Amino acid sequence: MSCNQHPRPFTRREALSRLGGGFGLTALSTMVTNSLARAEATSPNGAIPGVLTGKLHFKPRAKRVIFLFMNGGVSHVDTFDPKPALEKYDGKPMPGPQILTQRKTGSLMKSPFKFQKHGQCGLELSELWPHVGAMADNICMIRSMWSEIPNHEPCITLMNTGSNIIGRPSMGSWITYGLGTENANLPGYVVMTPTEPLTIGSPLWSSAFLPAVHQGTMVHNTYVEDEPVKASKLIPNVTNTDIDKVVQARDLKYLRKLNEMHLAKVAAKDMDMEASIKTMETAYRMQTEAPDVFDVSKEPQSVRDLYGPGSTALGALMAVRLVERGVRMVQTYYSKGDPWDAHTDIMSYRRLAMDSDKAYAAVIKDLKQRGLFEDTLVICGTEFGRTPAIQTANEMAGGVVNGRDHNPNGFSLWLAGGGIKGGTTYGATDDFGYKAVEKKVHVHDLHATILYLLGIDHTKLTYRYSGRDMRLTDIAGEVIHDIIA
8 A cells, every 4th residue: 555545444343443442441341350359359469378278277476487508518517517536537437337338438538627615505516606605595407407318409409399399399499389478569489599500500599390370580690899789680570661551551450350251261271371360460560569678778787797797698688678578478598509419629618618607697687677587587598418538530630639428417507496396406417517417307308397487287288290299398297396495
């Protein structure tokens, strides 16, 4: 058609048809607005209830969880589990049968770090953790953790999902599935890491076969010196600069009503559709609250100094701010890959602990000053420990050989707040730190205890899938009542 030509005018029938369609959409838009207004009036905060909302199995000690995860397999005998026998037998073969390891190992190796007692409880920690040591009377140290497989992938998956193979819902997804969310403007479960890729990656915070609304939301807590933290950098596209918020709200409500009309027509529940509706609404509401919650510059300088600089400190501070706003679980990872995986040089722990020690201690201090410590469960741990013997498989490569191999037979993890008995030590490894021997705690036992502190019987939080009732603890798990206040 040329510029001088005019389109053919509508026939009377076509005009009436188009006008009729417009009146119908106008009526539907009004119906959408009215129905959503009524729904919002009956549920003012828009929070998503859990399957156990209002019917928990026990009185909860904790309402929320912060999991400070040191990915890579932290050497317990150099951090949280002192072994004087390693000093005595340094450079000698470990007594008894040769220990089973992935890589070639040699004689026993003492820790290059000195241990000292902290607090009234006398908890012994290595010199790497002076700030955490100052919090000793608030901490329960479990020194008898154990797992089965000496590889990062199955062990980190087990710690995060209760299974050593991928495809199961994460602990955070199970928790939000059971308890629901407290703040409709933020996700119920947030995962933070400054850089990627992580070992395994997104399956560690996946909702798997649970409704997708319980999936963890990834945030990059990357610290850049002298640069303000902006939500737009942490969560891409969290704000929409192209569309007016009023128009966006109208469109979202209209889309929601269309989806609800579709759901009303299908016989069975469309879980993916329902999850999509809830997720889009949460994403819309995040535009108003996320920029504020991630803006740590709003914290007093004294609070920011409490954590110190760096990505680990930034993640720890954000974790506290998020749970304060009603996020049910926040998990932080140290960095990409397996940074605590000290095969060649255990002295790398000086830098890693320097990044972590002050920040992790600050989480406890800050929760206390905000009045959140008593009902926030803090967990600090890793996927497995390391051998008491020196690893020698790297000798042919040259350079420093002062590291340790993987060891799932015994490792340490600490908890604080949320009903935990502070100033206590639970369980023990053998004299050399190779194997848990006293009051052994499997990862399933840890998960059972976490759920118990949240008011949940781990055997009753289930989801029917693939012909059986699935649960976080699979078919095992015992609550560790001795560490509960």
